[in-house]
Amino acid sequence: MKPPIITLLTDFGTQDTYVGAMKGVIQGICPGARMVDLTHEVPAQAVIAGAFLLKTALDYLPKGTIHLAVVDPGVGSARKPVVLKAGGQTFVGPDNGLFTAALKGRKIAEIIELTGEKYRLKNPSSTFHGRDIFAPAAAYLAKGVPAARLGKKLSNLIWREIPVPFKTPKGLVGQVLWIDHFGNLVTNFEASHLKKPLRLKMGKTVILNLHEHYAQAKKGELIALIGSFGNLEISVNGGNAAQRLGATIGTTFLFF
């Protein structure tokens, strides 16, 4: 039997050796570990963006996967290093809300604080728990060490929700959660929020076209569609919606 997959999601970027060192630690403890990078380009210390990105990938990783996620502005402080089990998958990282979106709607089977000195590097640094505490924990879990052996049981977690659309007298207001590589604006509207016909507004820009896919639109046309995450996305066919609209994470849209 193959050891489970370990995914990695961080805000470390790829210019340093941070991710490489984590993978070296993992391979040292669990030779042959199968690793899948989700992304290392979460904006620096953006816990909510990281939480959203992690959630987008969960359904595409097999049961048993271990998700090692590190967006950790509080590294070295009192925030706890944890391992969680929920929905047949395992999560390793800081207890700062990074896992809230992933856990939502799943039954949490186990929460362990990573206190076991045997399962971390010796003399862990106070600035890089990804390498010194989380990577070893993920590797030991992949090797088959039960989560409970890595530390002590906790009953609570820090819980930080991804913003959801809210009602106003003018209509439902949602916001941009993420801007992808193509400049598509991924909003927090989901299919259940949609009314037909679509009447969507950002400032003075009105979008009335709900499409199935990009190529249905004219070149350069501004459109809305349900994207591959299941969220409403604002796109420009063959172009960049974020640049066109000057939108950023947090920009609001109104269903009017």
Add this chain to the structure above:
Amino acid sequence: MKPPIITLLTDFGTQDTYVGAMKGVIQGICPGARMVDLTHEVPAQAVIAGAFLLKTALDYLPKGTIHLAVVDPGVGSARKPVVLKAGGQTFVGPDNGLFTAALKGRKIAEIIELTGEKYRLKNPSSTFHGRDIFAPAAAYLAKGVPAARLGKKLSNLIWREIPVPFKTPKGLVGQVLWIDHFGNLVTNFEASHLKKPLRLKMGKTVILNLHEHYAQAKKGELIALIGSFGNLEISVNGGNAAQRLGATIGTTFLFF
């Protein structure tokens, strides 16, 4: 026996979880699949640039390799998802010309349209066939499922040629196909086009030096050499030729 290698080439970038989700799907279907990223930084929707980049790597992957390539502006539209077999390697992706350069000069053994619902994710999205159709297809192929099982035979492909140099009264005109990380201009001139002595011109800039390698030139010197893809490249020793010359993909050069 190890399963064959699956390469990945896309225009998805690495900031989102798109590539990670594809790899998760592949590992779920074919545990232990060996994956090699060719690049995920094909310029957005640039099919010809993607075709050229794929071609540059082919000779360095072993027989049996499965190339999963997705530069797919027509995703969700009538363009067909395909698997092709040629020259001992297999290609999976959209039928939009992305494989023309790779197939040129190779005998195409098989063309299959990916219609088999059993070999894709359930309810595939209309905007991310990379994850929902192409990744599963590549994974089943890696697992040993014959290509013919994945869909129905086709006899034709969309064919888009990479531009080749052409003759003019003033001389042979070629163009920049790709600009690499170092700012080297990779042209569509190949060794067979070269005449000695070299007389190359871009606007008012004349290049008369054909070198063997970068360090033969003086620091900052503008030179031409046959690069590692077998194409004529314009380089600046220790510098960036694209910036120096203000050149982009498509900039023309003249052998005079």
Add this chain to the structure above:
Amino acid sequence: MKPPIITLLTDFGTQDTYVGAMKGVIQGICPGARMVDLTHEVPAQAVIAGAFLLKTALDYLPKGTIHLAVVDPGVGSARKPVVLKAGGQTFVGPDNGLFTAALKGRKIAEIIELTGEKYRLKNPSSTFHGRDIFAPAAAYLAKGVPAARLGKKLSNLIWREIPVPFKTPKGLVGQVLWIDHFGNLVTNFEASHLKKPLRLKMGKTVILNLHEHYAQAKKGELIALIGSFGNLEISVNGGNAAQRLGATIGTTFLFF
């Protein structure tokens, strides 16, 4: 037994197929090779920065690891392609000082010039030894071919030191060796250089706070701490120290 890990560290970036071609060559020679990317974003041709980055990762890779490192401005010239063995790890790349920092304080067990034509690709290019000479060498080593079989013994290496702090009448002067993804300035001061209380100066900026970790400081505060590489780092809690101070690699700091 698993084959050893091959790490890759280059200045090739990730937009081209350079790294993918190297991995293809490695998988072709040593199927199932385990590869760990350290980074491909060493600044172009910056041998000293590459040397520092390689050193930061060494302790986190298991014994037996093969480090394939290519920052190679002299590719194709008289500089030698080499394999080195020291401290239980193996190093493959150009003999231009890239390995000096990694080797320092370790006993060098073996230096071999990669002259064996059997262990490189046929007709190696003169501009991409990473693919044509170094990747095959690393793969054959991973497969178990003894280093001595790959070429002929050498007794000397090019040796290029990473700059160390030096004494001046005003105090000890150090410099920035690396700026990480977060804008943290990694200096060449180590714990042994520190005196308490900390009195550090860059131009008119004075830093008197030595912290344990980032979150100890106020949001936006400029601090110093011993970072995860064991070097003194200048950071801004929740911000970017390089931008704040206008610092670059080489910027000097004074202990006064």
